[in-house]
Amino acid sequence: MTMKQGVAKERADEKLVMDAGDIARALTRIAHEILEHNKGVENLALVGIRTGGVHLAHRLVKRIQSIEGVHVPIGELDITLYRDDLALRKNQPVLRKTSVPFDLTDKVVVLVDDVLFTGRTIRAAMDGLMDLGRPGEIQLAVLVDRGHRQLPIKATYIGKNLPTSREEKVQVLLEEEGEDDRVVIAKP
Amino acid sequence: MTAYGKGDSSSVKPILIKGGQVIDPGRFVGIGDVLIDQGKIAAVGANLPAPAGCPTIQAMGSLVLPGFVDLHVHFREPGFEYKETIQSGSAAAVAGGFTTVCCMPNTNPINDNQAVTEFILERARVAGLANVLPVGAITKGSEGKELAEIGDLRRSGCVAISDDGRPVMNSLVMRRAMEYARAFDLTVVDHCEDLHLAEGGCMNEGLISTELGLPGIPAAAEDVMVARNLSLSELTGARLHLAHISTAGSVRMVREAKARGIRVTAEACPHHFTLTEEVVRGYNTHAKMNPPLRTWDDVHAIKEGLRDGTIDVIATDHAPHATQEKQQDFTEAPFGIVGLETALALTLGLVEEGVLSLEQAVTKLTSAPAVAFGLKKGTLAVGADADVAIVDQHTQWEVDPSKFRSKSRNTPFAGWKIKGQVKTTIVGGRVVFEAGSSER
Amino acid sequence: MSLKRKDLLSLAPLSVDEIKLVLDTADSFKEVTGREIKKVPALRGKTVVNLFFEPSTRTRTSFELAAKRLSADVINFSPSSSSVVKGETLLDTARNIEAMQADIIVLRHSSAGAAETLARGVKSSVINAGDGWHEHPTQALLDLYTIRERGLGFEGLRVAIVGDVSHSRVARSNIYALTKLGAEVRLVGPPTMMPWGVERLGVKVYSNMDEGLCGVNVIMMLRLQLERQGRALFPTIREYARLYGLTAERVKLADSGAIVMHPGPINRGVEIAPDVADSLSSVILDQVANGVAVRMGILYLMSGAG
Numbered sequence: 001m002t003m004k005q006g007v008a009k010e011r012a013d014e015k016l017v018m019d020a021g022d023i024a025r026a027l028t029r030i031a032h033e034i035l036e037h038n039k040g041v042e043n044l045a046l047v048g049i050r051t052g053g054v055h056l057a058h059r060l061v062k063r064i065q066s067i068e069g070v071h072v073p074i075g076e077l078d079i080t081l082y083r084d085d086l087a088l089r090k091n092q093p094v095l096r097k098t099s100v101p102f103d104l105t106d107k108v109v110v111l112v113d114d115v116l117f118t119g120r121t122i123r124a125a126m127d128g129l130m131d132l133g134r135p136g137e138i139q140l141a142v143l144v145d146r147g148h149r150q151l152p153i154k155a156t157y158i159g160k161n162l163p164t165s166r167e168e169k170v171q172v173l174l175e176e177e178g179e180d181d182r183v184v185i186a187k188p
Numbered sequence: 189m190t191a192y193g194k195g196d197s198s199s200v201k202p203i204l205i206k207g208g209q210v211i212d213p214g215r216f217v218g219i220g221d222v223l224i225d226q227g228k229i230a231a232v233g234a235n236l237p238a239p240a241g242c243p244t245i246q247a248m249g250s251l252v253l254p255g256f257v258d259l260h261v262h263f264r265e266p267g268f269e270y271k272e273t274i275q276s277g278s279a280a281a282v283a284g285g286f287t288t289v290c291c292m293p294n295t296n297p298i299n300d301n302q303a304v305t306e307f308i309l310e311r312a313r314v315a316g317l318a319n320v321l322p323v324g325a326i327t328k329g330s331e332g333k334e335l336a337e338i339g340d341l342r343r344s345g346c347v348a349i350s351d352d353g354r355p356v357m358n359s360l361v362m363r364r365a366m367e368y369a370r371a372f373d374l375t376v377v378d379h380c381e382d383l384h385l386a387e388g389g390c391m392n393e394g395l396i397s398t399e400l401g402l403p404g405i406p407a408a409a410e411d412v413m414v415a416r417n418l419s420l421s422e423l424t425g426a427r428l429h430l431a432h433i434s435t436a437g438s439v440r441m442v443r444e445a446k447a448r449g450i451r452v453t454a455e456a457c458p459h460h461f462t463l464t465e466e467v468v469r470g471y472n473t474h475a476k477m478n479p480p481l482r483t484w485d486d487v488h489a490i491k492e493g494l495r496d497g498t499i500d501v502i503a504t505d506h507a508p509h510a511t512q513e514k515q516q517d518f519t520e521a522p523f524g525i526v527g528l529e530t531a532l533a534l535t536l537g538l539v540e541e542g543v544l545s546l547e548q549a550v551t552k553l554t555s556a557p558a559v560a561f562g563l564k565k566g567t568l569a570v571g572a573d574a575d576v577a578i579v580d581q582h583t584q585w586e587v588d589p590s591k592f593r594s595k596s597r598n599t600p601f602a603g604w605k606i607k608g609q610v611k612t613t614i615v616g617g618r619v620v621f622e623a624g625s626s627e628r
Numbered sequence: 629m630s631l632k633r634k635d636l637l638s639l640a641p642l643s644v645d646e647i648k649l650v651l652d653t654a655d656s657f658k659e660v661t662g663r664e665i666k667k668v669p670a671l672r673g674k675t676v677v678n679l680f681f682e683p684s685t686r687t688r689t690s691f692e693l694a695a696k697r698l699s700a701d702v703i704n705f706s707p708s709s710s711s712v713v714k715g716e717t718l719l720d721t722a723r724n725i726e727a728m729q730a731d732i733i734v735l736r737h738s739s740a741g742a743a744e745t746l747a748r749g750v751k752s753s754v755i756n757a758g759d760g761w762h763e764h765p766t767q768a769l770l771d772l773y774t775i776r777e778r779g780l781g782f783e784g785l786r787v788a789i790v791g792d793v794s795h796s797r798v799a800r801s802n803i804y805a806l807t808k809l810g811a812e813v814r815l816v817g818p819p820t821m822m823p824w825g826v827e828r829l830g831v832k833v834y835s836n837m838d839e840g841l842c843g844v845n846v847i848m849m850l851r852l853q854l855e856r857q858g859r860a861l862f863p864t865i866r867e868y869a870r871l872y873g874l875t876a877e878r879v880k881l882a883d884s885g886a887i888v889m890h891p892g893p894i895n896r897g898v899e900i901a902p903d904v905a906d907s908l909s910s911v912i913l914d915q916v917a918n919g920v921a922v923r924m925g926i927l928y929l930m931s932g933a934g
Contacts, residue, residue: 078656081668081928090932091632094649095656131665398823399640401740401762401800406824471741515719517739519760 013187017170018160020181023143026159027056030141031063033157038108041068043136045107047075049125050096052114055176056143060112075100077111082124104133110156114172116142119153144183146170200227200617204238208247208578212254212568213551222252224574227617232568247578250611253550255287255575257557257566259377259455260352260431260503261528263289263320265311266304267296272508272595274308277528278317280506280594282621284528285610287575288319288558288565289506293330294353300325300336305344317620319575321347321563323377326365332356335365342372348561350377352431355413357383359420366426375427375453375561380413380438381405381479390519392465392480400471402518407486410479411437418445421452429560430454432505434479436489443498453560454493455501458527458534459600461490461543467600473514473521474600477507491543494552501560502552504531508596526594530587532579533606540607546581574617580609631929635747635754638763639804647772647805653925654773654918660697661921671698671931677730678704679721679746680757681737686892687757687767690916691734694923698931703730718742719749726750732930735759753930761795767891768801770922771848772809774915778887780845782809786883788840790816790872791850791899792861794823798891799850803829816840817850817872820861837872841881849874849890852899865898875901879909887911 018026038044041064048057054076061074078096086092111125122140129135141157146164160183164170169186173179202225210220210232221236222229238244263277272280274291281289291308293299299308305322312320324341328334330351338349349369355378356362362378369376386409391397393404414430418441421428433439433454442454459477464484467475475481493499507524514521535553538544544552558566565575587604589597613621631646639647660668676695680688688704695702707721718737725733732753735743740760747754758764775782787806793799793815806813813831815822827833834840841847852868862868879888888900888910896902905912 081656081660081670086670086931087673092929092932095653095928097656098659127669131668132663393824395825395828398825399800399829401760401797403761404824471744512719517718517737517742517745519739 014184015187016182016184017162018144018183023159023181023183026143027059028063030157030159031060031067034060034110034139034141035064035067037139037156041070041072043106043108044110045073045075045102045104046110046112047077047100047125047129049111049113049121050076050078051177052172052174053112055174056114057112060141073102073107075102077125077128079121079124079128082127084120084124098128098132100132104129104135106134106136108137108139109135110139110141112141114143115170116140116145116153116155116158117148117170119149119151122153123151143172144170202226202230202239202242203574203614203617203619204236204242204244205247205252205576205578206244208250208252210252210568211547211550213547213555215567215569217547222568222576224576224614224617227574229568229570229572229574231570245578245612249580251579251581253285253577253579254554254566254568255577255613255615256285256532256553257563258286258289258504258506258528258531259348259429259501259557259561260457261289261291261506262294262508262524263291263308264508265295266307270595271510274311274320275315275317276593276595277506277508278312278315278320280526280528280592281318282613282615283593283610284530285532285577285579285613286318286528287577287613287615288321288563289528290321290323290347290561292323292350292352293325298325298330299323299346300328300330300341302337302340302344305341305346309345318615319565321345323348323350323352325349326351326356326376327361330354332358332361335361335368338365338368338374339372342374346374347563348375348377348429350379350431352377352379355379355381355383359416362417363420363424366420366424366428370424370426373427373562375429377429377431378413378417379431380410380417380433382409382412385409385412390476390480391468392482394465394483396465396468400468405478405480407435407437407482410435411441414438414441418442418450418452421445422450425451428452432457432460432479432503433499434460434482434486434490436486439489439493439498443493443496446498453500453556454498455503455557455560456490456494456499457503457505458531459525461487461494461538462534463487463600471518472600473516473518474525474598474602476518476521476523477505477525478523491538494538495543495548500552500556502531502535503557504528506594508594509598511597514598525598525600526592526596527599528594529592530599530601530606532610533585533608534601536581536608537606574614576614577610578612580611582607583609585609633930635743635756636765636926636930637743637747637754637756639765639768639801639808640763642805642808644808647769647809650769650922650925650929651773651776653929654922657924657928658918658921660924661917666697667699668697669699670928671695671700674700674731674931675729676700676702676732676734676927677725677728678702679725679733679735680704680706681718681735681742682758684736684758686916687736690919691757691923693920694927697920698924698927700927703728718746722746722750726752732927755926755930758797760797761800762797763801763804764797764891765801766919766923766926767798768805769926770915770919771802771889771891772805773918773922774889774911775846775887777914777918778911780887782806782811785811785846786814786844787811787846787848788814788816788844788882789848789850790837790840790874792821792852793817793826793850794821795853796850802848803831807831814840814844818862818868837878838881841878844882845886847874847879847882847886847888849888849894849899851891851893852895854895854898869898873897873899873901874904876904876907879904879907889915892916
């Protein structure tokens with residue numbers, strides 16, 4: 001099923017929250033905010049958290065490139081080994097590769113993820129980053145902040161604030177994964 | 189010399205066993221009664237008149253058989269009483285229907301002298317259950333070098349000689365033993381295993397030993413010694429009995445030797461006609477014995493050998509070991525399994541399979557072993573010792589090692605549902621076992 | 629997808645998917661071992677016990693490093709091999725370890741089946757680090773990883789395993805794994821050192837090494853245990869080295885890109901010539917490096933809640 005940019009048909013089992021156009025505009029704004037907050041690209045690096053954050057990080061890097069003409073270093077972080085629930089799981093989750101091919105020391109690292117929820121993923125991501133080097137500063141960019149934090153973690157850059165109930169499932173679906181760009185709340 | 193329990197036979201009351209299916213192969217086969225008096229068989233026939241007040245055992249629906257004769261058990265006393273004693277072994281024997289058992293000399297000290305023989309006989313007398321007849325050693329200490337005092341052993345009560353547990357490796361020594369034994373008309377029993385070929389092995393050498401990474405004992409280790417023993421028997425004219433044969437090669441050679449008139453008898457154990465080396469998978473130490481479990485081809489050959497008479501005798505090679513000994517890893521665990529309390533059912537399994545007729549099966553457990561060692565046992569002839577087994581052929585039961593009368597529990601048949609149970613065992617005219625009693 | 633097993637005792641029952649999972653997981657850990665800080669908290673708070681009844685510095689150190697890099701607590705037990713009754717020691721020691729809440733026990737023992745016996749008796753996960761002649765699963769897995777790392781696919785791969793196969797747990801584990809993955813496995817060695825019926829495991833047997841190596845992609849040399857001389861298995865080391873030693877000339881008989889492997893420790897000049905051991909086609913040191921990553925992967929996959 002093909003769709004024109006900005007025109008999304010709502011499916012029976014989903015509630016549409018952001019369509020492709022909303023996502024694009026949010027990412028553009030975040031890119032500008034990152035550059036404004038850090039006064040340019042000096043010492044800047046982006047690290048996407050697998051899997052959703054990685055695609056979004058790549059899109060942000062492209063936008064920054066078209067604004068400032070500079071390709072900012074980008075890494076991909078798998079936080080599985082740093083999860084706080086490994087001891088409790090019967091079957092260990094599948095590992096994916098971490099690839100951060102540059103020195104983190106003294107850099108301003110912007111972690112990128114699709115949905116910020118309890119904050120545990122970000123906590124794990126920070127531990128993972130620390131094991132890879134000593135960043136000068138860590139900031140956080142998320143497409144959707146849906147509340148219900150269980151740890152004292154705050155995003156620096158937010159695409160959309162989305163009030164939800166705990167039981168709802170928020171999904172960010174992206175072209176890179178073969179879906180039409182959209183953010184939905186899946187109906188139970 | 190027989191040991192038949194406390195008190196002498198003349199004070200034993202008569203017993204009438206009524207209405208059972210009596211099978212005394214070659215003498216009486218059919219529904220009938222057996223009258224026992226003064227410890228001997230007084231009469232066998234249909235509708236026997238009974239003396240007044242004679243206790244009667246109702247045997248309708250049961251088999252009435254001569255008590256079984258096991259030519260090959262290990263009772264571990266003296267020296268290894270924690271595994272089994274003559275008392276507990278005898279209790280296991282009568283629970284399995286065995287009224288006469290021949291115990292091997294690999295005790296500690298080895299039974300290579302009169303003192304140990306007399307000790308065994310005395311312990312058996314005190315136990316007062318089965319007839320326990322010692323087998324004396326062939327060589328001093330069973331070391332295979334010098335002959336034991338075979339004449340003395342015979343005089344004290346040994347009924348055969350063997351170094352079982354080990355073979356006699358030196359062929360010259362074996363030749364001399366066979367010649368010497370002829371003076372006493374003693375059967376020479378050999379455990380056929382070439383120790384060099386078997387070196388370090390703990391299971392049959394084959395595909396499974398290759399997969400499990402365990403050192404194997406090739407069938408050739410047995411075949412080589414069977415061939416040697418048959419040649420020596422031919423040379424010396426001795427009475428040769430081959431213990432626990434397990435390979436197709438052994439069966440073939442014994443068949444051929446018998447056809448040429450060589451004086452050889454052979455025994456096979458129930459596990460060698462029931463199980464194959466597959467049972468070793470998972471490193472199951474209850475499947476570890478010597479000779480080891482072999483292949484389907486060997487099992488078929490053993491069954492065929494039983495069917496056509498090549499193999500005369502079924503014996504158990506009852507080899508008790510303590511639980512912690514069998515809990516060791518496979519290469520360390522000792523060889524052997526118990527067998528007195530499962531042998532009957534496994535033998536009846538051959539009848540159900542059609543390998544043996546009921547009469548043939550009974551023969552293999554009674555008269556044939558007696559003939560092999562020249563014993564006056566295994567028969568219900570008038571005047572014979574009153575050793576009788578009353579058997580329920582058809583009831584199915586589950587093997588529960590915790591209920592064994594033996595001190596040891598090392599059996600691969602735990603949990604098996606098999607048919608054939610002993611109801612009553614009589615030795616020398618006294619009831620020494622009744623099913624359902626908890627006495628050990 | 630996960631390794632739904634309490635223990636890793638043998639490669640024979642593992643599926644192709646399970647083997648691939650282990651190799652893929654090892655990739656992530658290879659990356660970790662390349663970092664400055666070679667530690668991740670994945671097994672934090674878990675206890676790994678190395679129970680080595682047979683001495684082995686190499687394998688034990690590899691497991692120890694793997695566990696420590698996963699932030700686990702490691703205990704090394706090396707009961708004296710001259711203790712009174714080996715079997716009692718295994719059983720009793722196992723119960724003591726269980727009482728210490730060991731999550732994973734890595735066992736090396738001289739008796740085949742010891743790992744299985746231990747696994748039946750304890751709730752902890754048991755990893756077989758070598759049981760007699762039976763199997764050495766983690767060695768074969770790191771061998772597979774090393775082959776894969778070199779860009780060699782398994783389907784149709786020609787692998788020659790050379791030496792004393794009868795007494796080799798490394799050979800058995802590799803035979804099971806490689807045949808499962810579709811490789812063509814050849815065994816090369818004197819007939820006295822080939823176990824009974826081994827062809828039925830799906831391999832080809834050669835007693836002529838030149839024939840056996842012709843066109844192979846992987847040459848896996850086994851260590852000749854010099855103590856075995858004098859037991860009628862081979863006449864002298866001199867003759868063995870001449871007939872079955874891997875020389876540079878023999879390596880040329882193999883495929884041009886062939887790699888040379890050895891589980892170590894090597895007998896230089898006996899089963900492998902020094903110049904071959906140090907050559908570019910030798911991946912022996914890679915095997916050692918990969919050993920830690922693969923063992924980290926296995927510990928990770930087996931560390932799920934009980």
